[in-house]
Amino acid sequence: MTGADVLLLALGAVAVGAGVLVVATKHLVRAGLYLVVCLGALAGDYLVLTAELVAWVQVLIYVGAVVVLLLFAVMLTRAPIGASDDLDRPGWPAALIGGGAGLGLAVLLVDAFRWSRVELPAAGTAERLGEQVFRAWVLPFEVLSVLLLAALVGAIVLSRPDIGRRPDATSGGPDRNAATPAPGAVAGAVDEGGRG
Amino acid sequence: MRPVIPYLTAAFLFGLGVYGVLRRRNAVLVLMAVELMLNAVNLVLVTADTTARAVLPHGGQVFALFVIVLAAAEIGVGLAIVLQLYRMRASVAVDEVPLAEPPAPVLAAGPGARAATAHGGVGVDGPGTDAGAADRTEESR
Incomplete structure (x- = not known):
C-alpha cells in the first residue's frame, strides 16, 4: 500500500458514502449537497490518478454548474424544506437490480485486476490533453459543439410552450385544470349541452 | 497504484x-x-x-x-x-406521469376541449358525442 493507494481508498470511501446518502436521504436539498461531496471526492480521485485537467473540469462543470442547476430545479419545483416521506417507491426490485449491477461489476473488475500494481503515467496536464484533443480527437470535439448547440435549442423549445403548438389546439394541451377537473362542473356542462 | x-x-x-x-x-x-x-x-x-x-x-x-x-x-x-x-x-x-395520451380528436375540438378531455378521461361516455355536446355548451354561454 503506497500513499496513492491510501488516498484512493479514503476518497473512494467518501465518494461511495456520499453516493449512498444521495440515493437514501429524505431531504431534497441535502441530496444535492451530498452530491457535491461525492463529485468532489471523485475530483480528488482524478487528481491522484494524474488526470489534472479532468479533475479541474469536474470541479468547474459538475460541482459548479450541474449541481447548481439541480438545486435550482429543486427550488423551482417547490420542494419542501424539511424531510419528505413520499420521495421513494417501494424498493425491493430497485435494491435487487442496483445491488446486482454494482456487485456484478465489482466481482468482474476484481477478477480482472486482482491486486495488481501499475505505475502512474505522466500527468494529464492541460498541455498534453489539449494536444490530443486538437489533433487526434478534433472531429468528435467539433461534433460535441454541434451537440451542445442542439441541446441549447432543444431546452429553449421545451421551456417555451408557445413554440410548436398546433394552431387549432387553443387550450394548449393538458394543463392543471384538465388533470384534476371539478366533477360538478363537468356534469353541469354535459347537462346544459343536452338541453341546448 | x-x-x-x-x-x-x-x-x-x-x-x-x-x-x-x-x-x-x-x-x-x-x-x-x-x-x-x-x-x-x-x-x-x-x-x-x-x-x-x-x-x-x-x-x-x-x-x-x-x-x-x-x-x-x-x-x-x-x-x-x-x-x-x-x-x-x-x-x-x-x-x-400518464403514459397514454388523451384521445386526439377530443383535444383538437375547439373551445370546449378542456371539459371534453376531462370527461373522456373519466371514461363515462363516448368521446365523440361528448366533444360536440361540450362544444355547444361553450357557445351557448
Missing part, C-alpha cells in the same frame, strides 16, 4: 446510481442518480487511462472530458423537461 481500488469505487457508484434511478419518485432525484452513474463511468475511463497503454496517449481522459460535456447537455435538456412537467402537472413524481 492498485487499479482495483478506483475500479471498485466506480462499480459501487454505478450500482448506487441504478438503485437511485429505480427507487426515487422525484424526477430531480432521478437526474442526480443518473449523474452518479455518469461519474462512475468517468472514473472507469480515467483509471483505464492509467492502466492501459494505448497508441494515442490520454485517450481515456479525453473521453472523460467528452462524457462531462454530454452530461452537461443532458442535465440541461432533462431539467427543461422536468420544469415543463411541473408546469403542466404541478408535480414531478415520475410514477404519476
Whole structure:
C-alpha cells in the first residue's frame, strides 16, 4: 500500500458514502449537497490518478454548474424544506437490480485486476490533453459543439410552450385544470349541452 | 497504484446510481442518480487511462472530458423537461406521469376541449358525442 493507494481508498470511501446518502436521504436539498461531496471526492480521485485537467473540469462543470442547476430545479419545483416521506417507491426490485449491477461489476473488475500494481503515467496536464484533443480527437470535439448547440435549442423549445403548438389546439394541451377537473362542473356542462 | 481500488469505487457508484434511478419518485432525484452513474463511468475511463497503454496517449481522459460535456447537455435538456412537467402537472413524481395520451380528436375540438378531455378521461361516455355536446355548451354561454 503506497500513499496513492491510501488516498484512493479514503476518497473512494467518501465518494461511495456520499453516493449512498444521495440515493437514501429524505431531504431534497441535502441530496444535492451530498452530491457535491461525492463529485468532489471523485475530483480528488482524478487528481491522484494524474488526470489534472479532468479533475479541474469536474470541479468547474459538475460541482459548479450541474449541481447548481439541480438545486435550482429543486427550488423551482417547490420542494419542501424539511424531510419528505413520499420521495421513494417501494424498493425491493430497485435494491435487487442496483445491488446486482454494482456487485456484478465489482466481482468482474476484481477478477480482472486482482491486486495488481501499475505505475502512474505522466500527468494529464492541460498541455498534453489539449494536444490530443486538437489533433487526434478534433472531429468528435467539433461534433460535441454541434451537440451542445442542439441541446441549447432543444431546452429553449421545451421551456417555451408557445413554440410548436398546433394552431387549432387553443387550450394548449393538458394543463392543471384538465388533470384534476371539478366533477360538478363537468356534469353541469354535459347537462346544459343536452338541453341546448 | 492498485487499479482495483478506483475500479471498485466506480462499480459501487454505478450500482448506487441504478438503485437511485429505480427507487426515487422525484424526477430531480432521478437526474442526480443518473449523474452518479455518469461519474462512475468517468472514473472507469480515467483509471483505464492509467492502466492501459494505448497508441494515442490520454485517450481515456479525453473521453472523460467528452462524457462531462454530454452530461452537461443532458442535465440541461432533462431539467427543461422536468420544469415543463411541473408546469403542466404541478408535480414531478415520475410514477404519476400518464403514459397514454388523451384521445386526439377530443383535444383538437375547439373551445370546449378542456371539459371534453376531462370527461373522456373519466371514461363515462363516448368521446365523440361528448366533444360536440361540450362544444355547444361553450357557445351557448
